[in-house]
Amino acid sequence: MRSITPVLLCGGAGERLWPLSRQSFPKQFAPLTGTRSLFQQAATRLAGTGPGHHYSAPLVITASDYRFIATQQLAEAGIDPGAVLIEPEARNTAPAVLAAAIHASAANPDAMLLIAPSDHAIGDRDAFAAAVGQGLAAAEAGRIVTFGVAPDRPETGYGYLELAGRPDATGGATDLRRFVEKPDAETAGGMIEAGNFLWNAGIFLASARSLIDAFHAHAPNLVRPVSQALARARPDLGFLRLDPAAWSDAEAISVDYAVMEKVAGLAVVPLTGGWSDLGGWDAVWREAGPDARGVALSDRALAIDCHDSLLRSEAEGTEIVGIGLRDVIAIAMPDAVLVADMSRAQDVRLAVEHLRGKGAAQATDHPRDHRPWGWFESLAIGDRFQVKRILVHPGAALSLQSHVHRSEHWVVVSGTARVQIDGEERLVSENQSVYVPVGARHRMENPGKVPMILIEVQTGPYVGEDDIVRYEDLYSRDPGE
Template sequence: MNVSLNLLLPVVLCGGSGTRLWPLSRETYPKQFLALAGARTMLQDTALRLQGLNQIPVAKAPILVCNAEHRFLAASQLMEAGIHGARIVLEPAGRNTAPALTLAALQAQSEEEGGDPVLLAMPADHVIAHLPAFHHAIEQAFAIANGGAMVTFGIVADKPETGYGYIQCGESVPGDGAHYIASFAEKPDATRAQSYLDAGNYLWNSGLFMVRTSVWLKAIQSCRPDIFAACSAAMAGAQKDVDFVRPATETFNACPADSIDYAVMECLPTRPELGIQACVVPLQAGWSDLGAWDALWEVREQDEHGNARVGDIIQHGCSNSLLLSSSRLVAGVGLDNIVVVETADAILVADKRQTQDVKLIVGKLREAGHTLTQTHRKIHRPWGWYDSIDSGERFQVKRIVVNPGASLSLQMHHHRAEHWIVVKGTAQVTNGEKVFLLGENESTFIPLGHVHRLTNPGKVPLEIIEVQSGSYLNEDDIVRFEDTYGRAVPAPKEG
C-alpha cells in the first residue's frame, strides 16, 4: 500500500453566514469565528479536533477553505491557536460544500508530497463535545475511506428532530460498526421524524465526510462534471500569496452551487459502475451544528433552573432561558424559555422554541438595507480592529487598536480630516511628508487630502482615539497607495 494513503488530511470548510445566530453572527464575522461553546472559537476548535488521534498519521496542518473576505480573520485565528502552515484556499464567492471540497482536493493533489491523502471534511461551525468518541469514529471511517469508499458520519438520534436530514442505514460494512447507505431523507415533519426515530436505523446527517483525494475527484467529475470543470479551471489559474491560494475569480464565480450530499453522496448509489460505495459511521460524540440559539442553550452549562448564562448576567425567577451579554449587563426577571442576546448595536429577544425564525428577521433587515446584518460596531482588520464609539452629523469617533508591528495602509481621504490621540503604546505617524513618533497623551491632526499612515513599531498593542470630521465619513472614502495586506487601489472598502 502506498504510504501516502495513510495520511489523514483535515479539510476545514469555513463558509456560511450563520444568520440564525444573529445578532452575534454577522456576514463579516460569522459564527465560525465566534467563541460560542467555550474559550476558543469554533474554527479553532475544529482545526484542533484531531489532536490526540494517535492511531492514524495526520497531516501537520489542515487545508482551510473560506471566503476571501475572511482571509485575515481565519489566518489570525489559526495562528492564535498555534496552527502553522495551513493552506488557506480563498473562495471568491460562496458556492456550497461540493465546490469547496473540490478546491481542497485539487490543492492537495497539487502539493509535491501530497500523494493521495484521505480528506476529512469538517465544517468549521460544529461542536463536538466528546473527542475520544469522535476519534474512535474517525478511526472506523479511515480504514473504509482508505479502501476507496466515501464515508459520512451519522449522528445517533435521541429525539424526533425536524431540523436535520436523515440517513437510512443499510447492510453492515465488514469490520467495525459502519453501514452501507440505503437512502437519504430530507428534513421531515414531526410525524415522519418520530417514525425514523422508532425505526432505529436512521441517523442525522452531520455534514462530516471522509474520502480519498482521488476518489472524490473521480466522483465529482462523474456526478457533477460542471462543478469539476469550473473548479479545475479556477485552480489552474490560481495565484499563491504566502499561505493564501486564490482561485481565479471569474472562473470560480461561474461554478454551480451544490452540497456534497446532493452532488455526490446521493449520486453514488445510483452509479454502481463508479465502484465507490457510500457508507455511514454512527457517531455519538456530543455533536451539534449550533444552527440556532436553542442549540447553543443545549450545549452550554445550565444552572439548577435550566438557564444558560454567558457574560455579565443577573437574573431572578428565570428558567430554561439563554441570557447572553457581549458588552453590557443583562438583567432577566421571570423569563421562561426565552433567548436574550445583547451586542453593542442590537438586542435579540425571542421565544426559545422559535429561534429558527431569526433568519426571517435578518431577511427583513436586508430588505430594508440595514447594515446590521453585515457588520458589528467593532470591525476586525488584518492589522487589529476599530470600534465606532460615537457618531453624528459631520463627525465620527473611533477607538483603534493596532497590533505590534502592524501598519494601516498609506492612504488619503477626499472628504474628511482626522485627529489622532494616542491612549496607549507608541505610534509611528506618516502625515504628509513628515514621519514621526507619538507617545501616550500626544496627538496629531491629519488635514483633508493629506497622505497618512499609522504604524505600531512597539511590542505592545497601540491604542488611539480617532476623531473624524467632514462631509462624508463612510469607509469607502479611502484611496490606498501602499498596503502590507494587498488592499491597495482599487480595493477601497477596508480601513
C-alpha cells in the same frame, strides 16, 4: 501512521445566529462556546495525532472577506495553515469540496482528506479522533466515509442517515442506505425508535482520488468550472485566489445533493462525545448547559424567575436582565437586540431578510469591523464627527492613505504607535496624541509585541469609510476593502 489533511470549510454567513453572527463576521469566527472561536476549535481538533493517523497542515477554503480573519485566528491558535483557497463568491459546499480535492490531488492523488465544517461544536476531541481512526480502513479501500451522531431527541432541524443495520457496536463503519431530509416531529420520533438512524454531521473522510471520481460520476457539470478556477488561480500574499469567471460557472449546490446522496457504498461511522451544528440559538442554549430551570446565561446576564431561556449580552458594559421569562431567546449586541420565542429559533433568518430589505446596516455589518491589521469599532457618531476605538496587532500596519473630507486626532491608550505623516515619522506612546490634517498622507503601525489600542476622533463634513485614498498597502487589498 496515515497522514490526513483537514479541509476546513469556513465561508458561511450563519444568519440564524444573528445578531452575533453576520455576513461581515460569521459564527465560525465567534467564541460561541468558549474563549476560542468555533473555527479555532475545529483547527485545534484537527491537529496533532489520533489512532493510526496524524494531521498535516489544514487546507482552508474561505471567502475573500474572511481570509485575514482566518489566518489571524489560526496564528493565535498556534497553527500554520497549508493552502488557503479564496472563493470569489459563495457557491455552497460542493464546488468547495471539489476544489480542495483537485488541489490536494495535484501533489498526491491518494491524499487522505477530512472535510469538516468549521462552525460545529464537538465536545470530546479524543472520541472524534477515535471515530476518524475507525473510518480509515474504509477510506483507504476507496470508500467515502461520513460520520453520524446518535440522536437523543426527535430533532427536526437536522438531516438523518439511515443505516443498512444498527450502528456497529464496536464503532466500525456501517453501510449507508440513504440520506433523509429534515423530518417532521412524528417522522423523527419514528426514526429514533427504529434505531438505525443517525444525525448527519456533514463530515467526510476520503482520498482525493475517490472524491474526484465521485464528482466525475455524479456531478460532472462541476468538474470543468472548478478545474478551470484552480488552473487560472493566482497567488496573493500566501492565498490562492480561484478564478472568478470560471468559479461563477459552477452550480451553487451542497455536496450532499450533488454527490453524496448518489454515491453507492458510502460508509458511516458513529460519532460519540457530543456534537452540534449550532444552527440556531436553541442549539447554542443546549450546548451552553442550561441550569436546573433550563436557563443559560452569559457573564453579563441575569435571570429572575425564568425558565428554559437563553440570555446573552455580547456588548461590553451592557447587562441583560430577564424577569419571569419562559422559552425566550434574548441576545444583546451594541447595535441590535434579538428577542424571540425559543420555538422560533430557526426563523431568525427572516429578521435578517427584513432588515436587509429596509437597508439596515445591522443586517450584515458587525459593530466591530475586522481588518487584516486588527479591528475598529465606532463609539459615537454624529454630525461632522466620529469616535472610534482601534486595535492594531503587533507588527501590523494600516495602509499609507489620505482623506479628502476629514481630519483625525489619535490618542494612544495602550502600547506604542509608529506614525508617519507627510513623510515625517515619530513614535506615539501611551497617553500621547497626534493630529492628522485633511489631505495628509499618513500611516500608523504597531512596532511592539502587544496589541496597540488608540482612540480616533474624526472631524469633517463626511466621515464615511470610503473617504480613503490608498497609496501603499501591506495586504494588497482592493480599494473597497
